[in-house]
Structures are given as structure tokens and as C-alpha cells.
Amino acid sequence: MTVEQVKRYNGSISILIGGAAGMGIATLESILNNAFKKSGFYVYSTKEFMSRVRGGSNTTLIRISDTPIEAPCWSVDISIALDALALKHMQGRCHKDTLIFADEAFGEGNAILVAMKESAKKFGNAKYANTYIAGMLFGVLSIDKSFLLQSIAEHFKGDEVNKEVAEFGYEVGVKLENKSKFKLPKVDIEGLKKFHQMDGTTASGFGFLAGGCNMLTAYPMSPSTGVLNFMAAMSKEFDIAVEQSEDEIASLHMVLGGWYAGARAMTTTSGGGFALMGEALSLSGMTETPAVIYLAQRPGPATGLPTRSEQGDLNLAVYSGHGPFPRVVLAPSCLKECINYGYLAFELADRFGIPAIFLSDQYLADSISMIEDVDFASYEQRRYIVKTQEGYERYADTKDGISPRGIPGFGDGLICSVGDEHDERGQITEDYNMRERMVAKRARKNNELIKEAIPPEVYGEGDIAIVGWGSTKGSISEALQNLNNPDLAQVHFAWVYPLSKEQLSVLGNFSHIIVVENNADGAFANQLRLHDIKIYNQILQSNGFNFFADQLTLMIEESIKEIL
Amino acid sequence: MSNLFDKRDVDVAWCPGCGNFGILKLVKEVLEELEIKKNSLVNVSGIGQAAKTPYYIDTNMFGVLHGRALPVATGIKLSNENLCVVAEGGDGDMYGEGGNHFIHTIRRNIDIVHIVHNNMVYGLTKGQASPTSQKGFVTGVQVDGVINEPFNPLAVALSLKAGFVSRINIGNIKHAKEVLKEAFLYKGYALVDILQPCVTFNKINTYDWFSENSYVLDDSYDASDFEQAVKKSFETIPMPIGVLYKNKNSAVTFEEAKRGRDAKPLHSVTHDMAKIQRLFESY
Numbered sequence: 001m002t003v004e005q006v007k008r009y010n011g012s013i014s015i016l017i018g019g020a021a022g023m024g025i026a027t028l029e030s031i032l033n034n035a036f037k038k039s040g041f042y043v044y045s046t047k048e049f050m051s052r053v054r055g056g057s058n059t060t061l062i063r064i065s066d067t068p069i070e071a072p073c074w075s076v077d078i079s080i081a082l083d084a085l086a087l088k089h090m091q092g093r094c095h096k097d098t099l100i101f102a103d104e105a106f107g108e109g110n111a112i113l114v115a116m117k118e119s120a121k122k123f124g125n126a127k128y129a130n131t132y133i134a135g136m137l138f139g140v141l142s143i144d145k146s147f148l149l150q151s152i153a154e155h156f157k158g159d160e161v162n163k164e165v166a167e168f169g170y171e172v173g174v175k176l177e178n179k180s181k182f183k184l185p186k187v188d189i190e191g192l193k194k195f196h197q198m199d200g201t202t203a204s205g206f207g208f209l210a211g212g213c214n215m216l217t218a219y220p221m222s223p224s225t226g227v228l229n230f231m232a233a234m235s236k237e238f239d240i241a242v243e244q245s246e247d248e249i250a251s252l253h254m255v256l257g258g259w260y261a262g263a264r265a266m267t268t269t270s271g272g273g274f275a276l277m278g279e280a281l282s283l284s285g286m287t288e289t290p291a292v293i294y295l296a297q298r299p300g301p302a303t304g305l306p307t308r309s310e311q312g313d314l315n316l317a318v319y320s321g322h323g324p325f326p327r328v329v330l331a332p333s334c335l336k337e338c339i340n341y342g343y344l345a346f347e348l349a350d351r352f353g354i355p356a357i358f359l360s361d362q363y364l365a366d367s368i369s370m371i372e373d374v375d376f377a378s379y380e381q382r383r384y385i386v387k388t389q390e391g392y393e394r395y396a397d398t399k400d401g402i403s404p405r406g407i408p409g410f411g412d413g414l415i416c417s418v419g420d421e422h423d424e425r426g427q428i429t430e431d432y433n434m435r436e437r438m439v440a441k442r443a444r445k446n447n448e449l450i451k452e453a454i455p456p457e458v459y460g461e462g463d464i465a466i467v468g469w470g471s472t473k474g475s476i477s478e479a480l481q482n483l484n485n486p487d488l489a490q491v492h493f494a495w496v497y498p499l500s501k502e503q504l505s506v507l508g509n510f511s512h513i514i515v516v517e518n519n520a521d522g523a524f525a526n527q528l529r530l531h532d533i534k535i536y537n538q539i540l541q542s543n544g545f546n547f548f549a550d551q552l553t554l555m556i557e558e559s560i561k562e563i564l
Numbered sequence: 565m566s567n568l569f570d571k572r573d574v575d576v577a578w579c580p581g582c583g584n585f586g587i588l589k590l591v592k593e594v595l596e597e598l599e600i601k602k603n604s605l606v607n608v609s610g611i612g613q614a615a616k617t618p619y620y621i622d623t624n625m626f627g628v629l630h631g632r633a634l635p636v637a638t639g640i641k642l643s644n645e646n647l648c649v650v651a652e653g654g655d656g657d658m659y660g661e662g663g664n665h666f667i668h669t670i671r672r673n674i675d676i677v678h679i680v681h682n683n684m685v686y687g688l689t690k691g692q693a694s695p696t697s698q699k700g701f702v703t704g705v706q707v708d709g710v711i712n713e714p715f716n717p718l719a720v721a722l723s724l725k726a727g728f729v730s731r732i733n734i735g736n737i738k739h740a741k742e743v744l745k746e747a748f749l750y751k752g753y754a755l756v757d758i759l760q761p762c763v764t765f766n767k768i769n770t771y772d773w774f775s776e777n778s779y780v781l782d783d784s785y786d787a788s789d790f791e792q793a794v795k796k797s798f799e800t801i802p803m804p805i806g807v808l809y810k811n812k813n814s815a816v817t818f819e820e821a822k823r824g825r826d827a828k829p830l831h832s833v834t835h836d837m838a839k840i841q842r843l844f845e846s847y
Contacts, residue, residue, distance in 0.1 A: 196844065196845065196847040197847060198847045202847065206840065206843075206844055209835055209840050210835075210837070210840060212834055212835060214830045214833045214835070215639070215642065215643060215830055217639065234843075237839065237843065238835045238836075238839070239823070239827070239828065239830075239833045239835075241642050241643075241822050241823055241830065243638075243642070243822065245635065245668075246664050246665065246667070246668035247664060249632070249635070249664075249665075250632075250635040250638075250664070250665055250668070251635075253628065253629075253632045253635035253636045253639065254635045254636070254638050254639035254642070255639060256628070256636055256639060257608070257626070257635065257636035257637060257638060257639020257640040257641075257642075257643065258639040258640070258642060258643045258830065259639075259643075260606075260626050260636070260639070260640055260643075261606070261639070261640040261643035261644045261647060261829070261830070261831070262643055262644060262829060262830055262831025262832075263639070263642075263643040263830035263831065263833075264830070265639065265643070265830075279629050279632075280629070280632070283628060283629050283632075287626070287628075373845075374841075374844060375841075376837045376838075376840045376841045376844065377837055377838075377841070379837065381834045381835075381837070383831070385831055407644075407831055408603065408604070408605075408606050408624035408640075408644070408647055409603060409604050409624075409644060409646060409647055409829070410831065411603075412603060413603070414602065414603060414622065414623060414624050414625075415606075415624045415625075415626075416624070416625050416626075416627075417625070417626045417627070418619075418625075418626075418627040419611075419627055419628055419629055420627060426625075427573075427574060427619065428577075428616075428619055428627075
């Protein structure tokens with residue numbers, strides 16, 4: 001079986017659009033996503049782009065379907081090149097039946113030539129090429145153009161020319177040959193109305209808002225900056241103090257100052273920035289000051305591939321910071337989980353007095369999919385702050401290790417938080433008995449924390465578990481549907497650290513465990529091995545993309561061939 | 565004499581005769597005389613002998629990592645502007661390890677008192693040069709003497725338009741108290757650089773040396789004259805002590821600019837979930 005032959009489980013259509021940075025692909029993506037949703041399709045889009053502001057060669061993949069869709073595919077049905085470089089860049093993803101569109105100025109080979117630039121010029125601006133393409137695409141697919149015109153009207157408020165260009169493009173598309181071979185997915189215009197379209201960045205932002213985030217200090221770094229921007233925009237709507245710090249060291253220390261005085265604070269960063277936060281993470285652990293860190297991974301080491309994706313920082317998240325202390329690492333896998341775990345990160349940090357690391361990546365942050373209505377009233381607003389009395393002790397040695405957390409100016413007690421080893425009052429000590437007591441107290445918090453560990457989601461009833469974590473869920477799930485093999489089941493983790501025996505007990509039900517990770521070190525499989533889980537096989541990748549569902553289908557097929 | 569801010573049952577870790585004792589006493593007296601409430605004061609410090617000071621004062625304190633008192637203090641003040649926030653530490657802590665934070669805290673103009681014990685040497689690590697060590701100062705590491713230009717905190721602060729820039733000598737306690745009080749009363753970022761001897765590791769810059777090599781700015785000095793302050797900040801031997809610069813029209817502070825005047829402390833800020841719902845549904 002080849003990638004092109006991978007049978008799609010649904011009637012989805014995939015469209016790949018390529019061009020240079022600055023050509024307006026993002027606008028085109030936004031118009032089309034909205035128009036396809038209005039037309040009654042489930043829509044998914046993702047992008048891969050170079051680390052440059054202008055030029056280069058970037059692509060956006062849009063998929064439409066009649067069932068929810070949350071994964072990229074390598075092989076595409078339609079390819080649209082906005083420039084010659086893109087035509088070449090996308091070649092590998094086209095097969096013999098792919099409809100390839102290119103401008104007449106540079107098109108070659110089996111590309112269908114259209115007058116993108118000339119038509120745009122006729123209407124007075126090269127930028128109209130995007131609207132022309134949108135119109136043409138709707139024409140080629142024979143989808144009711146009124147949805148596209150609505151979307152364009154919403155996007156370009158009041159600009160009538162764009163509508164004219166779209167109509168013009170539509171007529172061109174309708175008249176093109178080959179268009180009839182597409183069988184469109186079924187539409188459900190009414191059903192789709194309860195869905196919302198957003199990327200992982202936005203969903204995570206809503207999760208943090210639901211978690212009561214009212215302070216964010218961060219240093220910009222791709223691919224985490226989206227959440228910083230989101231919260232900055234939200235600071236116009238809510239009482240949120242947002243500050244761009246001088247460096248990541250300052251970011252997390254400001255966050256700790258914020259929590260110490262009662263804020264619900266967070267920072268956003270990627271691996272390189274998080275590396276600088278190691279000491280502050282350790283300070284959070286020692287002083288038992290909560291912290292929430294949105295860590296959006298990109299491939300490393302060092303600068304790595306700044307705008308691409310990888311699950312390469314699990315070990316960094318789990319082990320960074322000197323000295324042992326409890327922490328939680330959450331890796332949501334879809335929009336709904338971005339919201340739930342964004343909320344949960346604040347809850348856990350506050351309740352246990354620990355750092356909570358929310359592990360996303362470029363793929364999850366930048367990909368757009370659909371999420372059903374969410375009831376925000378169900379996210380209860382809790383605070384774990386106590387009003388203090390005189391004689392209050394910040395590090396009271398309690399049974400569960402969690403010392404009631406006071407804040408300065410709220411009650412008559414004094415709050416002494418200390419990065420040195422300390423006694424219950426928060427006074428420096430080198431007493432070896434006290435040291436042992438405090439180490440044990442902090443460790444007991446971990447015993448409480450793992451009781452909260454959320455078991456993995458299990459789909460299917462097969463004997464062979466395809467285990468994943470975080471952003472790979474959609475791809476694994478589509479690959480398994482492609483394979484349609486009753487021997488397979490999907491087991492997917494979002495709570496990735498600390499793992500508990502109870503949480504892992506489900507893995508005992510399988511004859512074989514295969515772990516899929518978008519990294520080179522198999523860090524999660526290694527975590528499982530620490531808990532005596534036997535791994536039969538591993539599927540790893542570190543090419544800067546998320547797994548493409550069609551490619552992953554073949555990888556999984558290969559990985560199980562000796563079992564069956 | 566007892567002070568409201570005396571902390572009981574603590575084991576003070578300084579060497580006998582250390583200049584830090586004088587600073588501890590000075591700070592506690594100023595706090596008491598200004599009638600600052602214990603539970604509305606937070607003293608944040610990093611690491612070093614000077615950074616131990618808050619452990620000996622009966623108030624809220626956050627003992628953080630080397631060089632990091634300023635960003636933590638910033639987070640605290642941003643979270644609750646009703647708190648009186650002090651960041652206190654030594655020259656290595658504040659000007660070396662925390663140098664970048666020093667620059668950007670001044671730029672923010674956050675309303676804190678920044679107290680820096682400046683003894684021109686590293687005490688806790690046993691006697692290496694600090695950013696403010698004088699040229700030629702010989703240590704176990706700088707075996708041929710310091711060759712780097714000493715860091716000039718006052719000139720740096722002024723170049724960043726700090727609103728309150730001062731230097732005091734712990735050997736002149738009466739004058740020091742006046743200046744430190746003024747710093748507490750100033751609204752906005754206030755730097756107080758305190759000349760202080762390390763009796764164990766710095767045999768050059770002693771109590772006597774500081775007194776012989778400094779002079780008090782008298783009444784004829786106009787602290788509101790920025791250009792004059794810049795000139796003064798570059799005088800080295802003898803060093804001027806007192807308030808070098810005080811911006812009469814104190815600028816808007818960081819926390820005011822960020823969150824508005826009389827902002828609610830963030831511990832009591834929750835979001836309107838119905839509004840989150842509406843915004844979510846606009847997608």
C-alpha cells in the first residue's frame with residue numbers, strides 16, 4: 001500500500017495551498033474555513049511555514065469532511081500554487097489524480113493553468129488573487145457560492161470588489177474540466193451551527209481564562225506567542241495584567257511574585273525559553289508557590305526548527321529544575337482538552353502549590369479545527385487562599401503535605417516564603433531533622449497529586465494498543481480508522497506526568513503496546529517503562545511535522561505486521 | 565532598644581562588625597517611624613549576605629534566588645498595589661546576577677524601594693570581586709587585581725530616567741535615615757545604594773575608607789536638576805552621598821499604567837464566565 005492508496009474512512013477532500021510568506025495564504029485560509037463551515041462541512045486546517053516574515057515557501061492544508069476531522073494528510077486531492085517555488089515544494093504531496101492549479105505565468109507539467117495574477121490585476125490589486133482562488137475552488141467543487149460570498153463579506157467588511165472577484169473566479173472554476181470527479185462530503189448546515197472554529201492557541205487561551213488567569217508575564221517565542229497575544233487582547237475585556245518581560249528568567253519569577261501575592265498567574269514559552277526558567281521552576285517547587293507554564297514545543301536542540309513541531313520537550317518538562325519537587329505535566333490533544341486542561345492547570349497549581357506545565361506544540365497551537373458548544377458556567381471558580389491569623393506558618397507540616405496558603409495583606413499573619421530549606425515558619429534552617437521533614441512534606445503532596453491523575457482515553461476494543469499523548473491524537477485516530485482492524489485500539493494520554501498505577505492499569509488489558517511519539521527519544525515510552533510497562537514497538541518521527549494520518553496508517557501497519 | 569519589626573528566635577548569620585547590622589537596624593527604624601504596617605509590607609530578597617536581611621525583620625518576606633528579587637517584587641506589586649514592596653540585596657545580587665532586571669525594573673518605574681547593600685565584594689562566596697569592586701582590588705580570583713571598570717549603579721539608573729536615585733553611607737546613620745525615609749515616601753521606583761564595609765573580605769573599603777572618600781550633598785544641591793545629577797553620579801573619589809536625583813513630578817507608576825489607579829488586588833479578581841461564553845461563541 002502506498003500513501004495515495006490509503007483508503008480514507010470518510011468522504012473528505014484535502015486542499016493544499018502554497019506560496020511565499022506575505023502572499024496572503026492566511027487570509028485565504030480564514031475565508032475558506034469560514035465558507036466551508038457555512039456550507040455544512042466539518043473543516044480542519046493546518047499550516048507549515050518557514051521561519052521568515054516574507055518569501056520562502058509555506059503551505060496551508062484545508063480538509064473538509066462529513067465527520068469531525070482533526071489530522072493532516074500528506075497526500076492531497078487539490079493543490080494550488082501561488083508561485084513557482086510552491087509548485088515545486090508541493091510536488092511530493094500530489095499523486096496522479098491530484099488536481100494541481102498554478103498561475104499561467106509559471107505553471108508547468110500537469111498543472112492546470114489559471115490566470116490568477118492577470119485576473120487580480122484586472123480588478124486593480126494583486127492581492128485579489130486570493131479571492132479569485134477561493135471563488136475558483138468553490139466553482140471546481142460545485143459548492144453553493146453564496147456561502148463563500150457571505151464569508152468574504154464578513155472578512156472584508158464593505159469591500160464589494162472582493163465579491164466580484166470571487167464571482168469571477170467561481171465562473172472560471174465551474175467551467176474547468178475535471179471538476180466533476182469530486183464526490184462532495186455530505187453537508188449538515190444546521191448541525192454544524194453548534195460548532196466553533198478555532199486553533200489550539202485560542203482554545204488554550206479560553207481554558208486559561210476559565211481557570212481564572214489574571215496575570216501573564218512572558219517573553220515572545222514561537223510557537224507560544226499566540227497565547228501571549230490572545231491574553232493581551234483579552235486584557236481589554238477582563239482584568240488581566242499582561243507584561244512582556246525582559247527575559248524568560250524574569251517571566252517566571254514575576255509569575256511567582258504574582259501568585260505569592262494572590263494572582264492567578266502564568267507564563268508562555270517554548271523549549272529554549274523554558275530552559276531559562278529552570279531555576280524559577282525549582283524555586284516554585286521549594287517555596288511551594290504555584291505557577292502555570294504554557295510550554296509550546298518546537299524541535300530543538302537550541303534554536304532547532306523555530307516554526308515547526310515536535311514532542312521533544314517532555315523530558316525537559318518532567319526533569320527541569322534542580323532538586324526533586326512535585327509538578328504536573330498536562331498535554332492536551334484537541335480543542336476541548338485545551339480548554340479543560342487550561343482550566344485544570346490553574347486548579348492543580350493552586351490547590352497543590354506546585355508548577356503546572358501545559359505542554360502544547362506548534363502543530364496543536366496553529367491547527368484549526370472544530371469544537372462543539374462549551375458550557376463555561378461548569379468551570380467552577382475556586383481559590384485555595386486562606387485568610388491568615390497571627391502566628392500563621394506558611395509551611396505548616398500537614399498530613400497531606402499541603403500547607404494552607406496565605407497571601408500578604410489578607411489576614412493578620414505574615415507570609416514568609418523561602419528558597420532556602422526552611423522550617424514551618426519559613427525561616428532558613430540547616431537542622432537535618434527539619435530538612436528531612438520538609439522533604440517528606442513536599443513529597444507527600446505528590447502522593448495526593450497522583451490520585452488526581454486522569455486515565456487515558458481508550459477507543460476501540462482490540463488487543464493491540466496504539467498509545468499516544470498530546471497532539472498526535474487526531475492522526476492516530478484517523479490512521480486507525482483507515483486500517484479498520486478490530487485487533488487495534490487507541491489509548492491516548494493527556495495527563496502525562498506524574499503517572500499513577502491506577503491510571504496505567506488499563507494498559508494491562510493489551511497483548512501488545514505500540515507507542516507513537518512525534519520525537520526522536522521516545523520520552524513518553526520511557527516514562528511508561530519506569531512503571532514496568534512493556535513496550536512492543538515504537539513509532540517515532542522528528543521531521544518537524546506532526547504525523548500525517550495517511551503516512552501514519554502505513555507506519556502502524558508496518559509496526560504490527562509480525563503480530564498478526 | 566526594641567523595635568516593632570524585631571524578629572524573635574532567629575540566628576543572625578553575619579560576621580561580627582558587619583555593616584549589615586547597621587543596615588538592618590536602619591531599615592527597621594525607618595519602617596517603625598513611618599508607621600508602615602507589618603502585614604502590608606513585603607520584603608523580597610535574592611541571595612547573598614545582604615539578601616539575608618529580610619529574614620531578620622518581622623514582616624512578609626519572599627526569599628528568592630540570586631539576582632531575582634526585582635522580577636518577583638514586580639509580580640507582587642502588579643498583583644496587589646496596596647502592598648509596600650521592598651527589594652533588598654547586595655551589589656553582586658542586584659547589579660551582577662540581576663543586572664538585566666535592574667535595567668528593566670527602572671524602565672518600568674514600579675513603585676518599590678530598591679535597597680542595595682554595596683560593599684564592593686562578594687561575601688557569601690568568600691571574597692571575589694563584585695561588579696562595584698574598585699580597579700586593582702586583589703582577590704583569590706582576581707589575583708592581579710580587578711581590571712574591569714566598576715559598575716556605576718547611579719549613573720545607570722539615571723540614564724534610564726529613574727525617578728529617585730540615592731546613595732547613603734552606613735557610617736553616617738543620621739543622614740542615611742533621612743534619605744531612606746524619603747525613598748519610602750517616594751511614589752515610583754527608588755534606588756538606595758548603601759555603602760557598607762565587609763569586615764572579613766574587603767580590607768580596603770572599610771568604615772573609615774567610606775567616610776574619608778565620600779561627602780554629603782548639602783542644602784545648596786538641587787536634587788531636581790537632572791543634568792547636575794548625571795554629573796554628580798560620575799564623581800568617584802570622593803563620592804557624593806544623599807539624594808542625587810528626585811523627579812518632582814513623579815511619573816505614572818507601572819502598576820497604575822497597567823491596571824489603573826486603585827485597581828482591585830488580583831486575589832479578588834475573577835472573570836465573568838458569561839462574558840467568556842459570549843466571546844467563545846463569537847468564533
